[in-house]
Amino acid sequence: MxxxxxxxxxxxxxxxxxxxxxxxxxxxxxxxxxxxxxxxxxxxxxxxxxxxxxxxxxxxxxxAKTGYRREPTDSMDTAFPALTDTPTGCAFNVGEVIKRVDAKTICIRFQPRDPAEVDCLGNGRPANASVIVTPYTTPAVSFVEKLSINNARQLICSSSASDTAQSGTLIExxxxxxxxxxxxxxxxxxxxxxxxxxxxxxxxxxxxxxxxxxxxxxxxxxxxxxxxxxxxxxxxxxxxxxxxxxxxxxxxxxxxxxxx
Known part of the structure; x- marks a missing residue:
């Protein structure tokens, strides 16, 4: 076969x-x-x-910090006089602590809770260090912050920590x-x-x-x-x-x- x-x-x-x-x-x-x-x-x-x-x-x-006063008995007008904050461009009337700038931008201001208080960029205010050690004392400097959304899809914080506004990106x-x-x-x-x-x-x-x-x-x-x-x-x-x-x-x- x-x-x-x-x-x-x-x-x-x-x-x-x-x-x-x-x-x-x-x-x-x-x-x-x-x-x-x-x-x-x-x-x-x-x-x-x-x-x-x-x-x-x-x-x-x-x-939540907006309008915070160290002395609760102070009126808003007393704690927050009229202010034009040149570094951030934020302007407040007497007693005003929050301001609409445009559809995506607001300004706020508040007094520090204690000497260790910092702004949205993590900066303190050295001028307050020796002033507000005692409770209910008036701070030398209040905090002013501007929160805005820019065209680069970022949440920006600007704060008047010095004569020139400091800005930083918080979120993208x-x-x-x-x-x-x-x-x-x-x-x-x-x-x-x-x-x-x-x-x-x-x-x-x-x-x-x-x-x-x-x-x-x-x-x-x-x-x-x-x-x-x-x-x-x-x-x-x-x-x-x-x-x-x-x-x-x-x-x-x-x-x-x-x-x-």
């Missing part, structure tokens, strides 16, 4: 093997790409959440920002409404803010419709082309030192 010996693969067998291998490679590659996109998206959302939490922490911490990744102010009639504790631009005769009791956070990485969004982005800008907004992931944060801070 003659036995046929196999000399190799036929062309058809080779083509079938290559086709199967190609499908396997494409499948594995697609799984890798999908996993990488999902990883980058999760990293981006974690970045948004971290920046969002830090934004709320910073703003709540500093807004803020696409857009909105301040609203809870106002009441003078002497009232009741918030009558929230306004983007309070009238001069109205007292600001709370600050409500909203921020649209976005990632530093591009082309990672898994939301083809960009629902969060359009929730912020409106359903008719153009779809962004950068592919960043977006997230909205909101918070309201009561200015406890402003409550009559």
């Amino acid at each position: 003659n036995k046929k010996q196999q000399a190799g693969l036929s062309l058809i067998e080779l083509m079938v093997a290559m086709a199967i291998s190609s499908f396997l490679i494409l499948g594995v590659t697609q799984i890798y790409i999908d996993n990488k996109k999902n990883y980058l998206f999760q990293q981006g959302q974690a970045e948004n959440q971290e920046n969002g939490r830090f934004t709320m922490q910073i703003l709540e911490q500093h807004l 990744g803020i696409e857009d920002f909105r301040f609203d102010y809870g106002v009441s009639a003078a002497g009232s504790r009741t918030i009558s409404s929230y306004k983007a631009e309070p009238a001069a005769s109205e007292s600001i009791r709370t600050v409500r803010y909203s921020a649209l956070m976005n990632t530093s990485l591009e082309n990672i969004s898994q939301d083809a419709a960009f629902k969060t982005y359009k929730e912020w800008y409106g359903s008719e907004a153009n779809t962004p082309t950068n592919g960043r992931a977006y997230q909205i944060i909101r918070n309201t801070v009561m200015l406890r030192n402003q409550m009559p």
